[in-house]
Amino acid sequence: METGSPDGTGTAGATDAADATDATGPSREEPVWTGLPPGLLHMRRLLLVVWLGLLALAAGVLPALLLSPAWAALALVPLALLAWGWPMLARNWRSWRYAERADDLLISRGVLWREETVVPYGRMQLVEVTSGPVERHFGLASVQLHTAAAATDATIPGLDPAEAERLRDRLTELGEARSAGL
Amino acid sequence: MNGAGEGYDALGGPAAGPAGSPAEATRSAADAPPPADGVTERRLHPVTPLRRAWAPVAVLVGWAVHDPDQAQRQLTRLTTTHLLVGLAVLIPAAALYGFLTWWFTHYAVTGTELRIRTGLLFRRTAHIRLERIQAVDVTQPLLARVAGVAKLKLDVIGTGKKDELAFLGAGEARALRAELLARAAGFAPETAHEVGEAPERQLLRVPPGVLAVSLLLTGATWGTLLAAVVVPTLLWLATHNLWTVLATAVPLVGAAGASSAGRFVGEYDWRVAESPDGLRIDHGLLDRTHETVPPGRVQTVRIVEPLLWRRRRWVRVELDVAGSSNSLLLPVAPREIAESVVARVLPGVTVPTGEALSRPPRRAGRCRPLWWRGHGLAVTGAVFAARRGLLRRSLALVPHAKVQSVRLTQGPVRRALRLADVHVDTGANHTVTASLRDAAEAAELLRRQAERSRTGRRDAPPDRWMA
Incomplete structure (x- = not known):
């Protein structure tokens, strides 16, 4: 798994330092991290696309019909959220x-x-x-x-x-x- | 044990049989001996039915206050005949209900459990494992003191307030408490009966004068009193509406009374004593409460030092016991005495002094100006101690053996400053936090605390402390 974050190394460093000072040090092995399978990421991304897709559709169609076609630009907000959320979900998933x-x-x-x-x-x-x-x-x-x-x-x-x-x-x-x- | 003449064994058996208990809601009673042999069921004190006598009156009063116009109209329509008929129906019905609930409530002490069987229509059977008892309280409300009866309350983790025996004869309640504690401690069932009350040694008694002064030096007392005076006055000037003013003034005055006079009455004559079956806390002016916390049940101790008490070196000591509502160990005491009492509650613990507590790094001031100085942390061989608060200091001590889990959290601001918080969760549903530690130090603290909380349990005394 990815443990390459700055905090990951910081943690490891602290543990090493503790090892050095702690003479007794029982069962102080480096933890073997396990990540999550990609299924969770797929599920969350699908949910994100479905919900924000529906929202984008609603935001694009309804104001355009009721007011003027220019209002269809509102659909860009959910789409921007989608574009931002997509990599964010990956980061969150990797952090687990x-x-x-x-x-x-x-x-x-x-x-x-x-x-x-x-x-x-x-x-x-x-x-x-x-x-x-x-x-x-x-x-x-x-x-x-x-x-x-x-x-x-x-x-x-x-x-x-x-x-x-x-x-x-x-x-x-x-x-x-x-x-x-x- | 049969002191108050509750020898209803002969009646108790047959009455219990046919009624049965469809859902024997037993809590882990698998290895308990069968109830038939030798377990004597007992009933509560005969004044018990009267304890709810005020309830119908309270309902009527509540309705009258809630809807005064309607109540007025109903009252005018009420004739003497109506009243007599109503009373003739209500009083026997209430008396019968009271009698039946009393009749169908039994309790019995077996080798490992206290069994309470109650309920007229909905039966409830509680089997309380004695070694799981977190605290035993004998309380005597004012009227109960007049009648010479007492309430016995058992604190067990994960149950509501239902597990209480109200009421028992005062002598019987004390004897039952002694027996429960003796059996919980691991004395054999045959001898537990004769062990009697464990001898107690008084550690401390809070003089009424000191308590009064300490309450006068508490900000909360003055704050509520001030609010009770100022807010209604302002409202009166603003609205000139009597009802609005009354509606706000009554709760405020009530809160002010509870936080000053109420606390004085409740904490009057506070005594702390030590005995082999635990810590005894007795207090109260009108309602007397006798709490017993068996050894090794205390999850957290907090030493609180309000600003105005600091010159006199007074502190208040609070404690957390899982499943218990008791939270005060000492309402006010000089610091040295309080520390010696804490050393009795948590054996082998010395309270870290102000110098022993390490402050967060200076850069913590950037995310919590001024108040960062109040935070402090010390980890000794026996406890995790964290202090917080600048004006009103509060030092929380958690024995390593009582730590359930350890967490490290770090938000974006803390991360930018290379800081982190370490939380220690205890079984009493309280979390003690060491805030604003250096990130590397916090990570090491997390690892080491997990280690300590695991090994700390080895030296802890067993649940059955006499066994």
Whole structure:
């Protein structure tokens, strides 16, 4: 996966520095990041095209009919949004990644608003696999982790259903093995 | 345990049988012993039906206030006969309902659970696992104190406020609390009965004078009082409409009363004591509340230092317990004493001093002028401590063992300044944030905190602290 962002290297550098200073350093391996399959990007792009396409059609036709043909230029706004959103979706999709470490799960996401979550396996209360109708059509499923803290927002969207189930089973298994209460 | 003469065992059995419980809404009762043998079901105190006696009156009053004209018309139409007939129907009906709800409410303590069976039409059976209890409160509202009864409330994660036993005889409530705590601690069922109340050692008592002064030095008290005076006056000058003024003045005065006199009454005679089965917090002038927080249940401790208290070196200490509404440990105390109490609540924790807290880098001032100085962070072997606030300082301590997840967030402004926030989520649904840290430091903090929160659990005491 792409980890070539400046922040990615910054993070790695910090971890290396920590390794150097931390003599004990148990299980401090470099995380192996996994990205999302391209299905999610395809789905989001299709949804973007469908919705903004409809909006562009409405914005182009209705004012032109009611007022004057010049108003059809309004359709350019949704089209501009489409042109801007297309690469943005790709950037956002590339930013999503997760890593299963020996004792915790890492989820990293976001381009402008970056967020990185660490959930120790022992703290997981519930692992959920969800899949909506559109997601199912694209063969996608989301994995959501719940801990005792509601603020824990650990969701991995757009996974392959087989991968989602493997992840769920593995997380449940690890959670049981390392279970710790509140 | 049968102190108040609630030996209704013989009646309890048959009454329970035919009514049955169609949905045995058991919470993980798989390994519990069958209920038939040796589990004695008990009923609540006989004054219990009276606790809702005020409800019909309140409904009537509420309706009258809501719609005064209609109420007036109805009142004039009301004759003595109507009134008598109404009362003749209502009072027995209410009495019967009260009696039946009391009759069908049972509780029993087994080796591992407290079982509460209640409901007349919709049955509800709650099995509460004793080692999952987060706190036990015995509260005595004013009228209950007169009647010599008390309410026993259990805080369990993920349930509503339903799990309370109201009312029990005052002595019985205390004995039941002692028994529940003894069983939760891991004493054998046979001996738990005789263990009795654990001895307690008083740590602190807040003198009423100090409490009064501390409330006078709180901005919120004066703020609400000022608002209660100024806003209605301005409204009167602007509108000259009595109803508008009253509609705003009444809630404002109420809020002012609650934040000054109400707090004084609630926090009067605040005592904190330590006992083997946990921390005891007793308080209240009219309503007495006796809270017990078993060992190892505290998720977060916050030391709050309002601006006007700083000269006297007073602090308030708040705590978070999962599933519990109790949040105050000390309404006001000198800093040194408060720190020693915190050290009892979180064993092995020393509260980091102001110098031990590291400030964000200077460039943080560009995204939060002035207030960036209030932020601070210290990570010790036992706790994650983050301070925020410039005038009213608040230092939150989270034991590493209680951390559920760790998050790092960075928005566009923070990224431009190479800053980031680290959030630590606890089981009491509170998040402690170390704001505006240097990005590289934050990334390392994230990794290390995850490590610490995982290993911190190893040294934590077991749920059954005496076992």
